[in-house]
Amino acid sequence: MNLPTWITVSRLLGVPLLLVLLQNPTGRSRWIALAIFLVAAGTDWLDGYLARKLNQVTDLGKFLDPLVDKLLVLAPLLMLIQLGQVPAWAVFLILARELAIAGWRVSQTTISGANVWGKLKTVSQIAAIALLICPPTMDTPAAAIAFWLSVGLTLVSGAIYVR
Template sequence: MNIPNTITFSRLLGIPFILYLLQNPTAQSRWICVAIFLICALTDWLDGYLARKLNQITDLGKFLDPLVDKLLVLAPLLSLIELKQIPAWGVFVILARELTVAGWRVNQTNISGANIWGKLKTVSQIIAISLLIAPLPQNWQTSTLIAFWVSVALTIISGAIYLFPSKSESKIL
């Protein structure tokens, strides 16, 4: 395993801490969760940067990176359902898209990296989850829910674009 893939795999180590700390969501534990979540999210950028810079892009990395991203996103979202901060059906939409795209990728002979819509989806999810985890004042509740629904919308859009690329995008690939 190369350095970028090792960094990708290490991102999994933050998930148990996030889940544990969200079981007793004090203000302090929530800020710690935000910090852990953002550090893990930054490693997503770091592993991609290093893979390109060191010319270590691999099919394993193209498969492992989005899989770990999905786990990092879905773990706190499931805890936030349990805390009654977000509706389960919104998370189900995200989960359904992720499983559909993952299943689609398994059947592809050539695994492609994320397009701009997939990257926007990931960034919007990171922002939404960070806001939802953070112990923000009550007047932020509407903003955090808007961020969540924007991420759900981008999840749907990016999934549709991935599964049904336009003819002009097909020519580029």
């Protein structure tokens, strides 16, 4: 495995920490969870940048990167359902899209990277989750707007990917 792939795999380390911190969140644990989430999300950009710059784009990296992204997004969303901040049916739509596209990708003979819609979807999800993880004193309509925008972009990007 090359450096970009190791960075992708290291992003997984943030997932269990997020789950623990959001299990019974306090203001402090939410700020820590937010920092971990943003660092982990930032490595998504870093691994892609390094893979391209170092000419180390691999099929393994193209496969693992979106899988790790899905885990990093879905883990906090599931905790946010438990906390009553997002409706389960909306998270189900996100999960269904992610599973459908993952299944679609596995059936392809070549693995393609994310298109611009997939990247917009990922950025919108990261922004929404970051706003939702913030302590309740920071809860604003912006978090709800960002969440519903990310749900919409998730569905649109899935439809475009399959088309």
